[in-house]
Amino acid sequence: MKNQQMERMRKGKGFIAALDQSGGSTPKALAEYGIQKDAYKNEEEMFDLVHEMRTRIMTSPCFTGDKVVGVILFEQTMEREVENMPTPDYLWQKKGILPFLKVDKGLEPLNEGVQLMKPIPELEKQLERARAKNIFGTKMRSVIKEANPEGIQKVISQQFEYGKQIIDAGLMPILEPEVDIHSPDKEESEKIMMTQILKHLNMLEEEQKIMLKLSIPSQDSFYSELVNHPKVLRVVALSGGYSRDEAVELLEKNPGVIASFSRALLGGLSAQQSDEAFDQVLNASIGKIYQASIT
Template identity: 55%
Template sequence: MSKQSQTDLIKAGKGFIAALDQSGGSTPKALRLYGVEESAYTNEDEMFALIHDMRARIAQAPEFTGDKVVGAILFEKTMDGEINGKPSATYLWEERGVVPFLKVDKGLASEENGAQVMNPMPELDALLDKANEKGIFGTKMRSVIHAANPEGVKAVVGQQFDVAKQILAKGLMPIVEPEVTISIADKSEAEELLRDEILAQLDALPEDQNVMLKLTLPNMANLYQPLVDHPRVLRVVALSGGYSREQANDMLSQNAGIIASFSRALTEGLSAQQDDAAFNSVIAGTIDDIYAASVAG
């Protein structure tokens, strides 16, 4: 199927985007929550093999299809691997009808002005070329805002859009992800600064360039409506950011036009010790809950 059909599904499909892109830093925690202790592996390769098994198991669950899961964000090693004998991105699209994305950032720089921009990515062009060869539709990259500091917010958003243009030049759809830390006292103020800075960047984009946005669920419902409605935005998705699945779903359902892109909230309740029937039952319930919240807005 064509890139246009993938674009149409992401733009208008009912459902949400699954974030299956835990990196090296967050993988041990993700595995622990899945019931796999650090004693189960002795090096990074074994660790990534175990997390790949978890992701492959999720992707093969009966309910994990484009009917409710319109996209999935993959870690590079997941993209390089296989699911049920097929390259991961090919399997997701051809077998499940799920549009594949790739996490491309290389982690965060040290905090400055209450924010963390992304580390430099000198190999990005090569990674984007590989993503195109593997059938990836789009990318995701994460920065973090820790305070309502105008300089910090401007730096994060400016870098995100600079890199987004590099990604667009390779024919891929960038998901711009400037996360706002949910525990900060001035979260509402940071979110207003972020919205306005993103709007300024969107207004400056040429008419033939669109992006996606992945944002922390805002304190004020529908704060990001101007972004949802912007002609340069293909879709706005929300990260769970440390909220429980129940709270994240509740907040999501109050934000019109925004769908979920949850990571930890997606895998909550799953365990390596579950047999397939139990595992598939839990993931089915989770998918139904996140889907319902995504289409409620």
């Protein structure tokens, strides 16, 4: 099964849907979906509502492995069910989509121009639970806001340190050192980051592979060396605050990089839409992102 899944991710045409909004970002995601804060009384009701939203997306007829190769899940979503099946099993067995799990616990305060990940003290137990739930891989996010070599080096070192622990647990890590798209020295940050990533890739053992989730670069095709690197299974791009149309247009200029969008995927969807209208909007969004991902 694992070899089949590895081949699916390595060669599969399509993109990765990011449905991993956590407690802090869920209220905004629900509001954009047309569900305001007065619709729920506590966190439990909030998470019930966001699971209903995610279930509606995942069970849509247009949400299939033909165009979506993976989905990044929040931990609570992994623990819940879709159509009376554990969510990861539903995705893989019913849709042919690989399930990933967000494992980071949020960001540290800004220091040296970057935000490192907070410690993940229960990572080993989390990975054990993910394996039991048939999760294929994980994702964890840091943020780079300034072209500070020391800060960027710490971000990449931390990402690879956790990444190797995830590989040892038998899962595929997606490392996400996001460069803030509003950074005035974004291009310089990307150059420093690239140097650090290549350095750490070349230190991996022969059988060790990772995935990378990166901001769409300022320079077209800048990540080509990473796309073709033998230790990189796939390079995926986050939308980072770009609109869907902007993100799609920029992604098309980076062959070999596929999308891993959240807001750019969900834009235009509403709890108030009929199923027909909902599916039409989602289908159009999936189509645009898919085309940009296979360019």
